[in-house]
Amino acid sequence: MTRKQKRLSSIGAILVVIAAAVGLMLSAMSDSVAFFASPTDVMAQVPGNAQRIRLGGLVEAGSIDHEAGEVVRFRVTDSVESVSVVYTGLLPDLFREGQGVVTEGTLGPDRVFLADTVLAKHDESYMPKEVVDDMKKRGLWQEGKGMPTVSGTAAPQAPSAGGAGT
Template identity: 45%
Template sequence: MTPRRRRMTLVALIVLGVGAATAFALTAFQDNLLYFYSPSDVSAGKAPADRVFRVGGMVPEGSFTREPGSLEAHFVLTDYAHNVKVSYTGVLPDLFREGQGVIARGRMGADGVFVAEEVLAKHDENYMPPEVADSLKKQHQKPPADGPLPTT
């Protein structure tokens, strides 16, 4: 094999290796993306049925239920236009309560209830997750600074 042919083979193998590594990285990146959807998007069927995503909104007063002695909680997330029922089994964050913004990560169940794997609550009384605030702005609703929220 001549030196020129050997160099061309080496360059071709390097290009092929870089291309394969890029393809693997992009595939892994796509699999790890976690999209955010509002309750209106979920109600419209825009959320994926076969993968994990995030849904966020406000927890209306009176929507939270939990059986005594159980870790299974049920609540509603709303963007004041549509509601999504959420089921979560586990310990909720200390700051979780009705009338607050929440983001849940999980997937849609066969019965149309969002089954959350993780629930994130805001960290102080003035904070609202940016995705939830943007979602509420899209619905032309202004989130209240303090006080109880209207229920739907």
């Protein structure tokens, strides 16, 4: 075998090892990727039982039910549809009715969302970008006014451009 053939076979072997490593990384990452969905998206197109999704919207007024232990049931809504959520664990301090929330988990066969992570808003004017974008797409979000009230609770307001209290 000539020097050129040895070099080409070494380069080929290195490329095969790199391709295998990239393939393994991509397959490992595909299990942990969670796609964003609103309650309307979840009801319209039910994801597979094993598919992780991020469900975002507002906590529906009057829907929070603390069960035995750390089990909490509540509903997430986008003012069109709502999805029941079951979460086991401690909720964030800022979690409450009418506030923006993003939950991460899987949808059970009975269309109850089994959350393993709950993220709540962090200040008075925050709502997750994905939720705002989805509501704008549906025509439910009005710039500067936020979204319509949900079940009698005023929804959070969008940040004002001027910075002064409006």
